[in-house]
Amino acid sequence: MTIAIVGGTGPEGSGLALRWARAGETVIIGSRDAKRAAEAAEKLLQEGGRTAGVSDRHVSGAENIAACRSADIVVLTVPFEVHAEMLKHLKPALRPGQILVDATVPLAASVGGRATRTLGVWQGSAAQQAAELVPDGVAVVAAFHNTSAHVLLGDGPVDCDVIVCSDDKDAAKRVRALARKIPGVRALDGGKLENARIVEQITALLIGFNIRHKGHGGVRITGLPSEAYDV
């Protein structure tokens, strides 16, 4: 299984790439610029080299389109201001059977507003906008909105649950399994893709906590039976 991370040179994308590389997954860091992508992959190899499981067989960089063509799972971690444009750019490279994981949060910062506020997206959420823009047969799964890039880029376990929303149950299950490869993460079935509108907004709330308390906030869901975190 190959994972392409579009926006993989940014902090959230790099953090996810690092964690999956450490777990032995094959990761392609995507960027508009193939040279920047290769540099980011090189940097990740050096940093990931601190732990086992990372080799240059597993991590590479490529222009976004090339990265998508080689991938089974495409993870989108781009600022919301380029979300729709990027999906239109990627469309020819996406094919039925692929999974598009969308971690995008429609922060008001995208239009010069605050990172503690969100924009209203016509479709309801960034993930639902993505669902409108991918080719038929590509499963859109919303996940990884609430995991702190700073924490992902560190060495410790990630004290955060990943809430996974999708209309494709099989794709959601695969993404939950991928989330669980990150130490500390518990993955939860967040229901249909439309619920991404809530999960995306939680990030704006966490950014507020981070600003007020100089932290790296995450979220845990309590009070559910243990199987909720296992299936």
Place this chain on the structure above:
Amino acid sequence: MTIAIVGGTGPEGSGLALRWARAGETVIIGSRDAKRAAEAAEKLLQEGGRTAGVSDRHVSGAENIAACRSADIVVLTVPFEVHAEMLKHLKPALRPGQILVDATVPLAASVGGRATRTLGVWQGSAAQQAAELVPDGVAVVAAFHNTSAHVLLGDGPVDCDVIVCSDDKDAAKRVRALARKIPGVRALDGGKLENARIVEQITALLIGFNIRHKGHGGVRITGLPSEAYDV
């Protein structure tokens, strides 16, 4: 300090009343019907009698208007379909210096939709609607949306953080202190009242988890320095 709970005969209101009564607070359960309020207070005294701190000096029932007139803090735990109407009804009984704590979630169930979906509220959130409807000088604080009624009505600690949002910093601080009287609860500064639009929606997400997994979901915010939970 006297706490009136409007909608105090419902599960969320009863649960909060029980917890504060156990903590030795003076609680008035409000209802449209004074007789029902008195019965709920009696029931709470019997249940609360299992633990120390509850006496009939501390717990009583009253019609909502009378309950509000006697209170320093008014907690609103009503279904969203009666939220605006109730606030208009209470307006003559509210006075400057009081705190109105709003725990209302604008679930789509209010208009025959699903409890896993929310309604768009013109002002942004139920709490902001409340702020428009209270007399000048009444501080509106949004809190207690995410605490499970089932868990509150039990005996164990409540495994949930209370995110408190308000434009009145002093009132918010008092409500955080009140939240911390519930065993297990950590209270957090959620910033301005407008952020209630996110905190309210989290409840719809938790209801989805509860339906899928037969749980009583709550939320914890991780990754913040310890003082975030203390001030």
